[in-house]
Amino acid sequence: MPETRSMTQISALLVGGPTLHFTYAGLGFLTDPTFDEPGSYEGPIVLRKLTGPAVPASALGAIDVVLLSHDQHDDNLDTTGRALLGEVPLVLGTEESATRIPGITGLVSWQQHRVGDVVVTAVPALHGPEGAEALSGPVTGFVLEADGHPTMYVSGDNASVDVVREIAGRFPGIGIAVLFAGAANVGRFGDADLTLNARTALEAADVLSDAVIVPVHAEGWFHFSETRERLVAMFGYAGQGDRLRVLTAGARVDVG
Secondary structure (H helix, E strand, O other): OOOHHHHHOOEEEEEEOOEEEEEEOOEEEEEOOOOOOOEEEOOOOOEEEOOOOOOOHHHOOOOOEEEOOOOOOOOOOOHHHHHHHOOOOEEEEEHHHHHHOOOEEEEOOOOEEEEOOEEEEEEEEOOOOOOOHHHHOOEEEEEEEOOOOOEEEEOOOOOOHHHHHHHHHHOOOEEEEEEEOOOEOOOOOOOOOOOOOHHHHHHHHHHOOOOEEEEEOOOOEOOEOOOHHHHHHHHHHOOOHHHEOOOOOOOEEEOO
16 A cells, blocks of 8 residues: 555656656656666657666556557657556547557547546647648647645657647646647747747746646657756746746755
């Protein structure tokens, strides 16, 4: 039986990149598993990983659910992360991911799935500018709800503040927002980023006015066009620095 504190506290450990392990309502959740060591991933666009995982998956504790924003890019699901999926009781992702990887429960936007005391809702995400889906492919975010716990939003690889605004309209009480915020840009759409940058992350935080902001997917890859330090400075200059929970990779902390 988990301790009472672990059932009520939300703790988080940043593995690196988009990979965050957190506890919520007595369950262990993992976002976009990436556990490879540094290296290059060949393809139409070469992705270069600069730093390895702060801890291995075996050191995280229970992983009851993987929240997979998408499977088509190695910086969100690498070779080691892909192998891990078969060891996890529940993997939630897009319908398209479910057609490519056995065992994934595919969800469409606004579809819900209950696991334990948690209701997980798949929410929209736009991986680039308007019309990006044709090249970037479909991506999903997630909202978690449970009695006695703050509503939690995991953005996935979303670059659109308008999408965040739509989600906040349906879930006005979001208390914790995990934002993928490294200004990912591989040049596919010119200067338009594939994920939130410092400016759009601040705009998203303004929309999510009551939320603690946990930035992830902001370090560890060459194609991130902004540093996490820029994001921290942007929030600080706007008087919003106290809303950030900037995680040190490998250190577990309470975020809610």
